[in-house]
Amino acid sequence: MLSDEIKSEIHCGISACPTRRCAILEALQIVQRHHGWVSEERLKAVAEFLGLTVEEVDGVATFYNRIYRKPVGRHIIFVCDSVSCWIMGFENILDHIQKRLGISFGETTSDGRFTLLPIQCLGACEQAPAIMIDGQLYGYLDRDKIEAILGGYE
Amino acid sequence: MERPLTKHITIGGDPLNLAEYEKVGGYEACRKSLRTLTPDNILQLVKDSNLRGRGGAGFPTGLKWSSMPSSQNSPRPRYLIADADEMEPGAFKDRILMEGNPHQLIEGLIICAYTVDTEIGYIFIRSEYTLAAERIRKAIGEAYEKGYLGFNIFGSGFNFELRLHVSSGRYICGEGTALANSIEGNRAVPRHKVPRQTESGLWGMPTLLNNVETLCNIPHIINNGSIWFKNLSKCKDGGTKIFGVSGKVKKPGAWELPMGTTIREILEEHAGGMLDGLKFRGTLPGGASTDFLVEQHLDVPMDYDSVQKAGSRFGTGTMIVLDDHTCPVGMVHNLESFFARESCGWCTPCREGLPWTAKVLKAIEDGKGEPGDIEILEFHIRALGPGRTFCALAPGAMEPLRSALKFFREDFDAHIKEKRCPWS
Ligand SMILES: Cc1cc2nc3c(=O)[nH]c(=O)nc-3n(C[C@H](O)[C@H](O)[C@H](O)COP(=O)(O)O)c2cc1C
Ligand code: SF4
Ligand code: FES
Numbered sequence: 081m082l083s084d085e086i087k088s089e090i091h092c093g094i095s096a097c098p099t100r101r102c103a104i105l106e107a108l109q110i111v112q113r114h115h116g117w118v119s120e121e122r123l124k125a126v127a128e129f130l131g132l133t134v135e136e137v138d139g140v141a142t143f144y145n146r147i148y149r150k151p152v153g154r155h156i157i158f159v160c161d162s163v164s165c166w167i168m169g170f171e172n173i174l175d176h177i178q179k180r181l182g183i184s185f186g187e188t189t190s191d192g193r194f195t196l197l198p199i200q201c202l203g204a205c206e207q208a209p210a211i212m213i214d215g216q217l218y219g220y221l222d223r224d225k226i227e228a229i230l231g232g233y234e
Numbered sequence: 235m236e237r238p239l240t241k242h243i244t245i246g247g248d249p250l251n252l253a254e255y256e257k258v259g260g261y262e263a264c265r266k267s268l269r270t271l272t273p274d275n276i277l278q279l280v281k282d283s284n285l286r287g288r289g290g291a292g293f294p295t296g297l298k299w300s301s302m303p304s305s306q307n308s309p310r311p312r313y314l315i316a317d318a319d320e321m322e323p324g325a326f327k328d329r330i331l332m333e334g335n336p337h338q339l340i341e342g343l344i345i346c347a348y349t350v351d352t353e354i355g356y357i358f359i360r361s362e363y364t365l366a367a368e369r370i371r372k373a374i375g376e377a378y379e380k381g382y383l384g385f386n387i388f389g390s391g392f393n394f395e396l397r398l399h400v401s402s403g404r405y406i407c408g409e410g411t412a413l414a415n416s417i418e419g420n421r422a423v424p425r426h427k428v429p430r431q432t433e434s435g436l437w438g439m440p441t442l443l444n445n446v447e448t449l450c451n452i453p454h455i456i457n458n459g460s461i462w463f464k465n466l467s468k469c470k471d472g473g474t475k476i477f478g479v480s481g482k483v484k485k486p487g488a489w490e491l492p493m494g495t496t497i498r499e500i501l502e503e504h505a506g507g508m509l510d511g512l513k514f515r516g517t518l519p520g521g522a523s524t525d526f527l528v529e530q531h532l533d534v535p536m537d538y539d540s541v542q543k544a545g546s547r548f549g550t551g552t553m554i555v556l557d558d559h560t561c562p563v564g565m566v567h568n569l570e571s572f573f574a575r576e577s578c579g580w581c582t583p584c585r586e587g588l589p590w591t592a593k594v595l596k597a598i599e600d601g602k603g604e605p606g607d608i609e610i611l612e613f614h615i616r617a618l619g620p621g622r623t624f625c626a627l628a629p630g631a632m633e634p635l636r637s638a639l640k641f642f643r644e645d646f647d648a649h650i651k652e653k654r655c656p657w658s
Contacts, residue, residue: 096397097419098437099418099419099437101418101419101420102417102418102419103419104419105401105402105416105419108402109400109402139421140419140420140421143404143421143422143578144401144402144403144404144422145402145403145404146361146401146402146403147402147403158362161568161572162323162324162522162568162572163323163324163518163522163554163565163568163569163572164323164324164480164481164554166564166565166568167480167481167482167554167555167556167557167560167565168480168481168482199362200321200323200405200572200575200576201321201322201323201324201325201522201572202362203320203321203325203326203328203329203360203362203363204326204329205323205324205325205326205478205480205486205552205554206326206478206479206480206486206487206488207486208480208486212362215362215364216364217362217364217365
């Protein structure tokens with residue numbers, strides 16, 4: 081379930097951890113980097129690899145919104161829905177993206193290209209409304225900019 | 235006017251690398267501290283500077299540092315954490331500092347670590363700060379290569395390991411004890427505040443937590459002294475502050491200004507005033523979890539005591555502006571939905587009360603409010619107030635709601651009476 085590459089990355093990550101528990105998040109992040117999300121089987125494999133119970137690992141995995149427990153698309157669009165972006169009209173941006181891609185928050189396009197998720201304040205409120213795609217921040221958005229931005233992701 | 239924190243930051247440009255940072259005096263404070271100053275010297279300087287924590291609560295930094303137990307007979311290792319989780323809606327100052335000058339933060343951390351005698355440090359950064367993380371990672375690498383991190387720093391015999399910890403989301407992680415749980419690989423729920431983290435923090439060891447901006451001030455205090463630092467400010471709290479403004483102003487942004495600059499000056503001179511056709515109606519002066527201030531407060535100086543006296547909290551010093559064409563009920567609904575989603579779920583009043591609050595606000599906003607709804611909101615303001623919940627998230631969430639009911643009550647009533655949002 082876990083490739084040798086993943087195992088060795090986790091091994092590297094753990095070296096600085098005083099307990100095995102403290103490696104859980106890093107291990108899940110590594111799995112996610114390789115596979116996009118953390119499946120039930122891989123979560124079990126992580127637990128086994130770290131010598132922890134599945135419940136211990138699952139309890140952590142389900143707490144954090146950046147650990148995905150369902151398949152996601154090739155690119156993840158985070159739309160900031162916090163207060164400054166709300167004032168600056170993020171709802172228009174969201175509406176546009178939703179219509180354009182035919183998906184709502186929590187869904188993935190049928191071609192597996194995009195997953196759309198809400199995110200709390202991206203710390204870019206001076207550039208509101210803001211979104212983030214695969215870790216890249218886009219601010220001062222309007223409908224036209226969205227078109228150009230989405231076109232850059234295959 | 236001096237701007238020590240942002241002097242070498244170009245927004246949109248590359249940060250200084252280690253060599254460039256040293257050319258403008260970087261790591262001088264660190265060298266001086268480790269070679270010629272004792273931890274007690276530095277502690278006294280920081281106390282005298284009147285630096286207060288920039289993470290939200292404004293706790294005096296020198297006092298916090300001195301609550302670390304003495305090194306003799308102390309369990310080891312001892313930890314130092316930079317809180318770089320910045321998720322308070324409206325706040326973006328730590329991002330600017332980390333993207334703009336990562337070595338300044340690292341230098342502050344080394345000096346702090348030497349002063350309170352910790353051998354392991356973490357920078358706990360939120361996962362969406364990808365650019366900041368990349369730049370910090372690079373800067374840490376440079377500092378190790380040069381021997382400024384690791385063993386026997388500046389030949390002083392002092393050792394310090396620094397790690398970058400990239401988080402996996404959730405606002406509550408920024409709360410100090412939840413953050414410790416998160417690093418340990420637990421669900422990030424807060425812990426009891428007694429004993430304090432300085433006594434028993436990460437893995438039960440003495441642990442000091444400071445905000446990024448707090449730590450970035452340290453090298454400048456060492457270089458220029460506590461009197462210089464106090465003189466930067468217009469009030470008794472020392473230093474400058476990165477103030478931010480978002481909302482419908484002409485030039486949203488952030489500026490390093492003297493502590494104690496008035497709200498009016500920040501809004502009108504730096505943020506350029508309101509967009510044409512709009513009027514100022516109110517502001518959350520220190521981020522989402524602070525009380526609204528309104529027009530009568532425009533001349534309040536932005537410092538901890540003055541903002542508190544005006545009925546709000548200084549918080550992160552990053553203001554969110556409400557204009558006269560935006561619905562205050564809608565805004566508060568947005569805020570409470572955020573807090574409801576981010577409640578960690580550990581204690582009942584917050585876990586149950588915040589979603590209820592958000593639901594009532596949604597009903598009012600959608601024109602489905604009923605006469606008793608205001609009383610339900612008022613009940614929650616009491617039930618989720620200070621001392622009623624396990625941590626400060628829920629009381630913080632009630633601050634904008636409480637003050638909105640005070641200043642914008644007629645808007646709530648109009649929604650309920652007219653059965654619609656007058657703004658939509
Ligand atoms: C829910 C919650 C979230 C917080 N988030 C942050 C944060 O993201 N960054 C931060 O520096 N402090 C945050 N704090 C405040 C910290 O708990 C702590 O007071 C602060 O980091 C201490 O540093 P300072 O003394 O340098 O201000 C948060 C507090 C609460 C209650
Ligand atoms: S107040 Fe909210 S965030 Fe804080 S411990 Fe209770 S449930 Fe968690
Ligand atoms: S509220 Fe959207 S970036 Fe801060």
